[in-house]
Amino acid sequence: MDLRSQGQRPKGLGPKAAAGAQGRRTEPGPVQRQGGGAPALDAAKPTAGPAAKPRAYRLGRVGLAALCARLAAGEPLSLACRDPSLPDETVVREAMAASARTATAVTAARDAGFDAIAA
Numbered sequence: 520m521d522l523r524s525q526g527q528r529p530k531g532l533g534p535k536a537a538a539g540a541q542g543r544r545t546e547p548g549p550v551q552r553q554g555g556g557a558p559a560l561d562a563a564k565p566t567a568g569p570a571a572k573p574r575a576y577r578l579g580r581v582g583l584a585a586l587c588a589r590l591a592a593g594e595p596l597s598l599a600c601r602d603p604s605l606p607d608e609t610v611v612r613e614a615m616a617a618s619a620r621t622a623t624a625v626t627a628a629r630d631a632g633f634d635a636i637a638a
Contacts, residue, residue, distance in 0.1 A: 576606060576607075576610060577606060577610065577614070578606050578610060578611055578614040578621065582604075582605055582606060583614075583621060583624060583625075585604070585605065586599055586600075586605055586611065586625070586628070587624055587625065587627075587628035588628075590625065590628035590629050590631070590632045591628045591631040591632050591635065592632060592635060593632040593633075593635040593636040594632065596608060596611065596625075596629070611625070
């Protein structure tokens with residue numbers, strides 16, 4: 520005989536656990552929220568796969584050369600910076616503001632890219 524069908528709780532369970540054992544929720548969980556509203560932001564966090572490379576957080580010589588090559592081919596800065604091997608666009612713009620040499624290299628590559636697009 521099932522104890523739940525008789526209205527009794529199983530041995531060793533307190534009142535909250537017994538309520539959960541009977542299939543009722545006693546506290547709001549991730550699915551059942553009070554107050555409605557937008558879903559929780561952490562519910563849909565993207566997860567990186569095992570082959571995901573870490574994002575570059577500074578613009579070194581190799582990164583600058585790769586970025587300038589892509590800009591000279593006519594690729595926009597925002598699109599080139601979406602590549603995980605290159606730093607974010609914000610990092611590139613901060614590096615340009617901090618170093619005149621970096622700003623000159625990126626500006627020259629972008630000018631060459633504009634000419635490549637126009638040709």
